[in-house]
Amino acid sequence: MEEFESQLSPVIKKNLTETLTQLNTKIEGMIGKIEGKGCGILTEFENINRVFSNLQLDAASFYLNSYLSPYTDVFEELTISVQNLSKRKHGGLIVVKRNDSLEDLMSSGIPVGAKLSPALLESIFYPGSPLHDGAVLVEENMIISAGNVLPLSKVTYNNQKLGTRHRAAIGISEQSDALVLVVSEETGKISFAFNGKLYPVQYGAPNIN
Structure with missing residues (x-):
């Protein structure tokens, strides 16, 4: 960083x-x-x-x-989407393409080809949706595909066993410069993976009691 x-x-x-x-x-x-x-x-x-x-x-x-921000003009829409997913505890996995090609690292995706919007992104990850367990690929301002399968990392984070979404997020970030947003289905917590590392995220100022 x-x-x-x-x-x-x-x-x-x-x-x-x-x-x-x-x-x-x-x-x-x-x-x-x-x-x-x-x-x-x-x-x-x-x-x-x-x-x-x-x-x-x-x-x-x-x-x-x-x-x-250098790779997409809709980062605010992405922020809104992951916050809404977090509030509802709907799991999410969003891969934002940067410079590296991801074609050889992702498989089984369903083409979408639509401009990114919170409503569309949240509908993809709505529980029960056929695509909600896979990853969404975002390039620039577009949702390219959904339901993608990513390579899984074997690393642990803070000595804790990671779920499939988090392992997938780290896995593709280990092999490319993609940035991957993750929302936990169990806790609603938001994280992002970059360069093989996982970072928890909070929106807003720190709170001191």
């Missing part, structure tokens, strides 16, 4: 700076508690861990849009 490090927007910089400042205050408070009675220290650790997680998720959202 180094290619976008110098392009952090003023809003992102402001959010990260404010969050890190608040985090520093929390850490200083923890030091005071340790020097005192040490009460509530485990709760503070949980709070700080949550803040760090939110920072990572917020940064991932920025990078996701940065990776998408």
Whole structure:
């Protein structure tokens, strides 16, 4: 992700700076508690861990849009679609073609050839749809095909066994420069795979309690 490090927007910089400042205050408070009675220290650790997680998720959202925007004009529609899928816990797997050819890495797709829209994308992944278990291929502003089968990765993520959608997302990103959006059917959580790695995504600013 180094290619976008110098392009952090003023809003992102402001959010990260404010969050890190608040985090520093929390850490200083923890030091005071340790020097005192040490009460509530485990709760503070949980709070700080949550803040760090939110920072990572917020940064991932920025990078996701940065990776998408040079290759498609409908990245906002993609964002809306995955958010709607997430809210309903409808699983989704969306491959966004960048520079590399994907013809030899995908199979069994059904041609669609339609301009991408949230309504169309969400209908493809509606439970019970004949194509909902496969991957959608997006090139520029078009849905090229649906129901595609992707190569599965054998890696683990955070020592956890991954489901088929996530293994497929990582698998094709290991063999190409494609960016792959994944929505978990079990949890509704959104992730994206890029260069063989999986990144959780959050839309909106970090939340500190």
